[in-house]
Amino acid sequence: MSLHLTNSMSGKKEPFQPIDPKNVRLYVCGPTVYDFAHIGNARPPVVFDLLFRLLRHVYGEGHVTYARNITDIDDKIIARAAESGTPIATITEKFARIYREDMAAIHVLPPSIEPHATDHIAQMIAMIADLMDKGFAYAAQEHVLFHVPAMPDYGKLSHRPRDEMVAGARVEVAPYKKDPADFVLWKPSDADQPGWESPWGKGRPGWHLECSAMIKAHLGTEIDIHGGGQDLIFPHHENELAQSECCHGHPFVRTWVHNGYVLSGGEKMSKSLGNFHTVHDLLADFPGEAIRLTLMSAHYRQPLDFTTDGIAENKRRLDRWYRLIAGVEAAQIIPQTVVAALEDDLNSPRAIAALEALAKPESVDQLLAGAQFMGLLQENPDQWFKSNRAGGLDADAIEALILERKEARKARDFARADKVRDQLDAAGIRLLDRPDGTTDWERTGND
Ligand SMILES: [Zn+2]
Known part of the structure; x- marks a missing residue:
């Protein structure tokens, strides 16, 4: 059987045919870096790491380009910086580093490219200008908005009726919007918010636009696979698709792939519900x-x-x-x-x-x-x-206890030797006495 993937656009399992087998292009929306990743956030990188490994196996290691971005400008990051009094760059650099370490610890390969949103502001501004020229976007009160009714097949990825999309997006009914479904491409920044100069004043990009611009910059205007968690289908991916197809005038993605939720006690794991484990904490155990x-x-x-x-x-x-x-x-x-x-x-x-x-x-x-x-x-x-944890004793402490036991035995203090052995046993350490007189050990994980 050749590679088959379920395409969220058709809802069907389809044979996968790359646009160019010499350069199979995969994009996955990466983390917004202002906090520790929880185990629900770790599912997409693991799922798409498995796909990346499989694509490299099928098409050859040098024939797959995988981009996973870092969102380092976002209202949640701005809010975290304001409440903690920490500069934005300090927060984003710290959590991007922790994210990379956590992903390496769960054996997620580094993607081929890890574009940062703030390195692509010029491309974002150019894309907005292009959408305005083509009649898909308009400026109003220092904002630029994508005009949803200008795209007749808007909604084709999420298959939602228009009323539901407007309600589902919980779009703010703002006076500057021509249509309640219109979404932000650019918004103004206050003096105390990060911002970049643009033809529409000092401001910052909308989140959906960041991915469209980074995909174009690194993978081109049509890609093979776009992935992410299913919660991104609407509005994020629907809006990425609208921006990119209206800008480029042709299909954007061959195969959309979305992973399901991670549940905790039957509910979706999320920061807002507080029912989560961070990858960082789990790696301690x-x-x-x-x-x-x-x-x-x-x-x-x-x-x-x-x-x-x-x-x-x-x-x-x-x-x-x-x-x-x-x-x-x-x-x-x-x-x-x-x-x-x-x-x-x-x-x-x-x-x-x-x-x-x-x-x-x-x-x-x-x-x-x-x-x-x-x-x-x-x-x-x-x-x-x-090396694997559980038991609470690190390798040095274990070696020290083994030495203590050996000395106790040499001194024929068997009560003390047994006590040390019990202590190691309780920590899930099994001692393996070798015929040559040395003692090796391993963790049994019975804690
Ligand atoms: Zn995205």
């Missing part, structure tokens, strides 16, 4: 691979019910796989069962089941090849059993 495996455990289009018990369970699965792969070299070829599952609309649960079917002594080299392809089993087993 669990190895990144267990978090990654959990995020891949449901099909990307389905909701993912997130629990820390689920991560612990996936960690035990990885422990089992890591025990099997000790001393094994990965097979040269990625198992066809894993590739076929992923080519079938990125069916990660089926790919994980295919890995599980290979988790036996005679096929462990294939397990390793397939798992590594999916961003798992990236460490050597020794390192895995030593």
Whole structure:
């Protein structure tokens, strides 16, 4: 089977045909950097990392360009800067760095390009001017708005009736709008807000416009795949599509791909509901691979019910796989069962089941090849059993306790030696006394 993806535009699973197989272009909306990413925010980067890996496998590593932006100008960032008294650039640089570290810890490959919105203001202004020239946008009271009735097929991605779109966007009924569905391309900035000079006064771009301009700058006017969470379909992606198609005069995206929500206690995980775990906090308790495996455990289009018990369970699965792969070299070829599952609309649960079917002594080299392809089993087993957290003792503290036990035994103080052993046991550390007299250890994760 060749690669098939469900296109949100048609609602159907379609064979994927790149515009240019020598340069397959993928864009995914990245983070707005003013806070820690929660596990719901981490689902799109993991889903599209898996797609990026698959595209590189199918078309060749040098033939895929993946852009994932950083939104570093936004009203939420401005509000955070004002309430904390911290300069905007300090906030955005800090959280962009933490985001990169968190993503690396869950084995998300860096995208080919990571454009920052504030580096593309000139391109945004040019695109707005172009839309105005072509009759799709107008200036009013220092704002520039996209005029929705000027685009007859507006709404074709989200398939919403017009009334619902107006209500759904919770658009402010502003006196300067010709139509209640019109949306902002440019808005004025006060003296204490960041802003750039433009033909319409000092101001800043609307969020939707940022992506349209960055896509054009880095990937061109028509791309193969545009991805993001399903909450972005409307209004964000509908508006990106409107801006880009009206500006360029031809289709913008071949395949729209959207992932489902991460749920916590049956509700969508979100900052506003407060029912979230940050990736940063979870990484203090669990190895990144267990978090990654959990995020891949449901099909990307389905909701993912997130629990820390689920991560612990996936960690035990990885422990089992890591025990099997000790001393094994990965097979040269990625198992066809894993590739076929992923080519079938990125069916990660089926790919994980295919890995599980290979988790036996005679096929462990294939397990390793397939798992590594999916961003798992990236460490050597020794390192895995030593470094993954849970238990609260770091490697130095463990080594110190092992030395203490050894000395107690040498002094024939067995009560003290046993006490140290119990302490390690309680922290989930298993001691492995070697015939040569040395003691090795591993974490059992039984805390
Ligand atoms: Zn976007």
